[in-house]
Amino acid sequence: MGRAFNFSAGPAVMPEAVLQQAASEMLDWHGSGMSVMEMSHRGKEFISIYEQAEADLRELLAVPAHFKILFMQGGGLAENAIVPLNLSQGGAMDFVLTGSWSQKSLKEAGKFGTARVAATAQADGFTTLPAPATWQIGADSRYVHICSNETIHGVEFHQLPDLKALGCDAPLVVDFSSHVASRPVDWSRVGLAFGGAQKNLGPAGLTLVIVREDLMGHALPHCPSAFDYKLVADNQSMYNTPPTYSIYIAGLVFQWLKKNGGIAAMEQRNIAKAQLLYDFLDSSSLFENRVAKDCRSRMNVPFFLRDESRNDAFLAGAKAANLLQLKGHKSVGGMRASIYNAMPIEGVQALVAYMREFEKTQA
DSSP states (O other), X not given: OOOOEEOOSSXXXXXXXXXXXXXXXXXXXXXXXXXXXXXXXXXXXXXXXXXXXXXXXXXXXXXXXXXXEEEEXXXXXXXXXXXXXXXXTTSEEEEEEOSHHHHHHHHHHTXXXXXXXXXXXXXXXXXXXXXXXXXXXXXXXXXXXXXXEETTTTEEXXXXXXXXXXXXXXXXXXXXXXXXXXXXOOGGGOXXXXXXXXXXXXXXXXXXXXXXXXXOSOOOTTSOGGGOHHHHHHTTTOSSOOOHXXXXXXXXXXXXXXXXXXXXXXXXHHHHHHHHHHHHHHHOSSEEOOSOGGGBOSSEEEEEESSGXXXXXXXXXXXXXXXXXXXXXXXXXXXXXXXXXXXXXXXXHHHHHHHHHHHHHHO
């Protein structure tokens, strides 16, 4: 079959150059006589991998010095509990509901404090974003949570909200799992950002947390030690054994990003890929995207056949054309193309060409 174009939402496509380098280093990393999988996380070999990965990520995302970078485990779902364990102090938290993932965050946080809905786009089927000026944030809010890119519903904040401009002093917590490293981050508007690695940064198993230093040290008494951000930071993410191989692969991805122009260059490529696909969808009589144009995701593009009886034929033809994982999430149906950093524009061109041909034959 050969290498396919993999449109999976995650675990997702990886840069071929990274996979090739990892394969070449599998049995013997840099003359150490060991695979990275076999290394002690406290040995000098892995410490050098970790330190390089952290430095490269800080440079790529322009993370200010007063933010700590933590390499953790548990994915975004676990962070839905770990964030309130560290930041809520048992008080109130406000959530902006823009899709399935922010809904999950609200539900989980309610176990550790008062989780409130500041705004919701549910009435629109999560195809729009509620304007920040309409958000109802309590004066006692410990933090405001958003999912800046909803993987399932395909909506994205193209600009992070400025809470200070809304008269809110609470820190902004951002779940950026599915668009991290796809565009720059305005850290002046962020208190904490987290994301699973398995979409844009590397393989499943690694969770990235970037947290402002002043927000650490306030964990609830029953917060597990391994989830206490200050304890994790004080131990350079090695209070417990970290996901070593996932950190190594992520480090290779960071190097690949740097070689390919960094985040600014990646953003321009992502804009071009997304525009190519959305332009076709907007001109199609067979396919449609239902998300408002001002908040369409560049990473996850849900689309539907107007005649859903043709879904199976579409997916079978896509598989035959080496275009994989296009079936939409079970909760919304339809199709979804995830076009993360590692998806080359040739993959999107191949998808559009197939969709155009499918439309022609189905007319």
